[in-house]
Amino acid sequence: TSSPPPHRLADLETLAKRKLPEHVYNYYRGWAGDGQTARDNCEAFKRYRLLTRVLRDVSKQDTAVTVLGSILDLPVVIAPTAQHSLAHDDGERATAKAAAALNVGMVVSSWASCSIEDISDAAPVGVRWFHLTLQKDVARNKALLARAEKAGCTAVVLTVDQPVARRLKRTGKLAVAPDDWSLPHMTFGDAPQRGTVSYGEYIYACMKQPITWDDVVWTKTNTSLPVVLKGILSAEDAEEAVRRGVDAICVSNHGGRQLDGVPATLDVLPDVVRVVGGRLEVYMDGGVRTGADILKALALGAKCVFVGRPVLWALAYQGEDGVRQALQVLNDELRVAMAHTGCSRISDITRKLLVRESCAGCH
Ligand code: FNR
DSSP: OOOOOOSSHHHHHHHHHHHSOHHHHHHHHOBSTTSHHHHHHHHHHHTEEEOOOOSSOOSOOBOOEEETTEEESSSEEEOOOSOGGGTOTTHHHHHHHHHHHTTOEEEEOTTOSSOHHHHHHHOOSSOEEEEEOOBSOHHHHHHHHHHHHHTTOOOEEEEOOOSSOOOOBTOGGGSBOOTTOOOTTOOOTTOOOTTSSBHHHHHHTTBOOSOOHHHHHHHHHTOSSOEEEEEEOOHHHHHHHHHTTOSEEEEOOGGGTSSTTOOOHHHHHHHHHHHHTTSSEEEEESSOOSHHHHHHHHHTTOSEEEEOHHHHHHHHHHHHHHHHHHHHHHHHHHHHHHHHTTOSBGGGOOGGGEEEGGGTTOO
C-alpha cells in the first residue's frame, strides 16, 4: 500500500528515514562540525516574514523563469547530490524523469550512480546541467565535458567550495567505501583498493584539489556550454567570477557540509546580488524547504533555488513518484505564497514583500 502524499517537504525526512539503511540516512543528512551552518541555512528563512498584498487579481500565478536561456516552469533546480541509487534502485534516472515531468532543472553530479547517457536515455527531455568534479586526469575532464554536451546538458556546474577533503559528522558507518558504489564518471586509476581505505581517502583520491581560478578559466576554455560556479559566499569572489567571465553563480555552502560556522546562504545573498549587479545570474541553495522559502530567496535577488536533501528524501520515499510529489508541493506552496503577496508572475516578487524578523511588528 502506498502512503499518502506528504503535505510538506519537512515530513519527507521522517518518511525516508523509515526506508533507508541507517548509514545512508546519516550520509545524506550529514553536516560539518556541530551543524550550526546546516541548521542556520533553514533558520535564516524564518528570520524573514512575508508581507501580504491584497485586492490584486491573482487568479493566475505564472511561476516560469528563464535560466541560462532555458525556461523552467518553477524557479527550482535539483541540486547535484551524489549516489541517488543509495536512495532508490532507479537512481538518477528516476530523479531526472520527475524533474522533466514538472519542468524544473536538474544538475547531475559527477558522483552520480547512473551515467549521464543512461540518465538522458531515461529522460530525454528536461533542462539538465552537468556538475563537473575536476579530476587529476585532464583527459578524463575533457571527455566528461564532451559527454555532458553530447548527452544534452546545457550548462556545466563547477563546485568551488571543496578546497580540502572534508570530514562529515554522522558518517561513521561509511568509514569504508561500499563495494556496491557505482561511479561511472569518476576514474580511480591510482586510488588504493576499495575496502582497504577510508571512504574519504577513496573518493578524494581522484579529485584535483584544490582547484583555483585557473581551473575555472580552463573549464570555460574547454566547453562551449555556460559555466556556473557553485559554492560562492563572498561578494569579492562573486566580483572575481564576473571578471573571469563566468555565466552564473550559486550562492551555496554545500548544505553546511564543508566548513561549519560559515553564514547561512540567505544571509549573504543580498550582498552578492548587489555586487554582481545583474552581470551574471545568481542562484542560491541551502535550507529551501517550502514555496515561501523560494519566494523569499527570489525576493532577495536569486533567479532560482537549488534543492538538495529533500529530493533525496523524496526519492527514498517513493522513487520518481516521490520526487514528483515533492516538486508538486513546492509548486503549490509557491503559488499560494505568490497569491497572498499579490504576485501574478515571478518578476512581481521584490524585496518589498519581506519583513526582517527584528523589524516584525515595529515601524
Ligand atoms: C551534496 N551536495 C553536493 N554538491 C555538489 O556540488 N556536488 C555533489 O556531488 C554533492 N553531493 C551531495 C551529496 C549529498 C548527500 C548532499 C546532502 C549534498 C550539496 C548540494 O548540491 C547542495 O549544495 C545542498 O544539499 C543544498 O542544501 P540543502 O537543500 O540540502 O539544504
